[in-house]
Amino acid sequence: MNEILNMQDICKSYFIGEEEIKVLQNVVLTMHQGDFLSVLGPSGSGKSTLMNIIGCLDIPDSGRYLLTGHDVSNLDETELARIRNKEIGFVFQSFYLLPRLSALQNVELPLVYSGLPPSERRKRAAQMLSRVGLGDKMRNLPNQLSGGQQQRVAIARALVTNPSLLLADEPTGALDQATGQQIIHLFEELNRDGKTIIIITHDCNIAAHACRVVHILDGRLTEKELIPDAAGKH
Amino acid sequence: MLLENIKMSWMNIVKNKLRSFLTMLGIVIGVASIIALISLVQGASDNISSEVTKLGGNKILINIFGTPLKQGLSINEAENIGMLENVHGYSPTISGKTSVVYNGNVMEGISVQGKNDVYFTTDPDLLHSGRAINILDLESRSQVAVIGSNIVKDLFYAIDPLGKKITINGTSYVIIGTLKATTGFSLGSTNDTVVIPYTTAFRSLGVKTISSLDVFLDDTNLADETVMAIKGVLNQAFNYKEDAYTIFNMGDIIESFQSIMSMMSLLLAGIAAISLVVGGIGIMNMMLVAITERTTEIGLRKALGATPFTIQLQFLIESIFLSIIGGLAGILLGTLLANILAALIGVWVSVSLPTYTLAMGFSAAVGIIFGFMPARRASRLNPIDALRSL
Structure with missing residues (x-):
């Protein structure tokens, strides 16, 4: 299987005044095409920093990060933006839909930055909205949609460029239990279709849906054995 | 992508209508004042320029104050000047102030000027009706007069003055013509003047010498040399007393007048540009x-x-958008303002394409310059911090 992600000895630290805080220490992580991984950790454990580095929003201080075989550890801002556009689909806890754009226009947004012509953008965005079950809500503004629907729009937006990696940061954090379950099922479905997915969460129940769970604590990553029933589902 | 950006900018401007309007107001006022001021000054300048030019760029004005021994220029000396190189002709003035009487009505303190035929031939616009003074009038010292428009109005209300007789300084003259009324900024108004042949004036006004002389040139490029030659004649006549006369080259006067006007224009535009800068700061503020x-x-x-x-x-693009819309509104407002002011003051305005281009260029530049810093700041935002800020 294709290797999507390969991180070797990733370190990242911040300075607060004179004091150095080691947020990530020698993180090693590998993922293959079709993997469904959860990163589980309490707040302050370094999981946000890890997500930023995986999502090419930030670069590590040291170590090597290969994304679909390309080294992205030392790229500049513009190159990182292009990689994010092409390879990463983000799903955020609070959706981050632009309030003045319709669902369709929100989904089109990444394709605008890919430089696709308008007609092609619209076609692909409409397909993706239908895929997440919102084919009839394309013209709606975000505030005319429920929380679950908004997150579906955000997922459609993350998928529309056909990225190598879907990166979700607490995707159910702002949703009620039942809606959260539906969103998790959508992720499982997408994974069955071959999508590579990382869910970052502090919630064991959410993490349990993934095939692999890694724990992060004080900047160190430890991988548990496969969770039997999650593996059984696969 | 560019189209997408323009669409997005437009949406943001429309969404914050009041704020966008207030931001643009600075630019609107700046551009409007630039347009209005430049147009007004340009209009006034054109107006005055054309009047001054009408007086003649090819003319040298000589005023004689004289010395205690010699009060003015004699006819012979005037003829000597007339024979200098590059002199096309000359027109002497013998002037006096006296009363004019027609049909029992008296006008006091009228300027009576003795002139020659050249005075009329060099300016074809001088005459309103009748005929000019000609060589025959000069040679025979005819008792004829050409009168200014105010005199026509006051003495000949609803009467055709041509052929009528008026009494100047006790002597009777036949009116052969009337002068066109001069208006507006006109220099050297002739509305209150009576013009008679200078040969006649010598006798009837009791003046023996010429008090001023207009010299007309063939080639204005050689004006400086001609002025020197005229000075030579005058110095001889007045025994090298330079304060006995003054010489004005009209060409020089027009030139310096025009440079003063264009400086004035620049100065006013500079003042107006300050308001554009203030408008630019407004744009920068809103963008931030x-x-x-x-x-x-x-x-x-x-x-x-x-x-x-x-x-x-x-x-x-958003800040350029704001400033260009502001600039367009400013052009409309400025043109309107210039025309209203012009109507109030009574001069014509000249709103020219270069003025519009200047104003538009200025406002676009303001958008770019004052939009650059905020745009750069936005582009440098760290996406992690930016996403966390909610």
Whole structure:
């Protein structure tokens, strides 16, 4: 299987005044095409920093990060933006839909930055909205949609460029239990279709849906054995 | 992408209608005042220029004050000047102030000027009706007069003055013509003047010498040399007493007048440009507020793949948009203002294409210059911090 992600000895630290805080220490992580991984950790454990580095929003201080075989550890801002556009689909806890754009226009947004012509953008965005079950809500503004629907729009937006990696940061954090379950099922479905997915969460129940769970604590990553029933589902 | 940016900028401007309007107001006022001021000054300048030019750029004015021994220029000396190289002709003035009487009505303190035929031939616009003074009048010292428009109005209300007899300084003259009324900024108004042949004036006004002389040139480029030659004649006549006379080259006067006007124009435009700078600061302020408000949006766009350049372009386009819309509104308002002011003051305005181009260029430049810093700041926002800010 294709290797999507390969991180070797990733370190990242911040300075607060004179004091150095080691947020990530020698993180090693590998993922293959079709993997469904959860990163589980309490707040302050370094999981946000890890997500930023995986999502090419930030670069590590040291170590090597290969994304679909390309080294992205030392790229500049513009190159990182292009990689994010092409390879990463983000799903955020609070959706981050632009309030003045319709669902369709929100989904089109990444394709605008890919430089696709308008007609092609619209076609692909409409397909993706239908895929997440919102084919009839394309013209709606975000505030005319429920929380679950908004997150579906955000997922459609993350998928529309056909990225190598879907990166979700607490995707159910702002949703009620039942809606959260539906969103998790959508992720499982997408994974069955071959999508590579990382869910970052502090919630064991959410993490349990993934095939692999890694724990992060004080900047160190430890991988548990496969969770039997999650593996059984696969 | 560019089209997308323009669409997005437009949406943001429309969404914040009041704020956008107030921001643009600075530019509107700046551009409007530039247009109005330049147009007005240009109009006034054109107006005065054409009047001054009418007086003749090819003319040298000589005023004689004389010395205690010699009060003015004699006819012979005037003829000597007339024979100098590059002199096309000359027109002497013998002037006096006296009363004019027609049909029992008296006008006091009228300027009576003795002139020759050259005075009339060099300016074909001088005459309103009748005929000019000609060589025959001069040779035979005819008792004829050409009168100014105010005299026609006061003495000949509803009467054709041509052929009528008036009494000047006790002597009777036949009116052969009337002068066109001069208006507006006109220099050297002839409305209150009576013109008679200078040969006649010598006798009837009791003046023996010429008090001023207009010399007309063939080639204005050689004016300086001719002025020197005239000085030579005058110095001989007045025994090298330079304060006995003054010489004005009208060409010089017109030139310096025009340079003063264009300086004035620049000065006023400079003052108006200050208000544009203030408008620019307004735009910068609004853009900075917008960026703070839209930090999350910027972070999200970056996460979705917008490069720093794309973000910078989006905000730059927005500020240029604001300033150009403001500039267009300013042009409309400025043109309107210039015309209203012109109607009030009573001069014509000249709103020219270069003025519009200047104003538009200025406002676009303001948008770019004052939009650049905020746009750059937006483009440098760290997407992580930007997303976290919500």
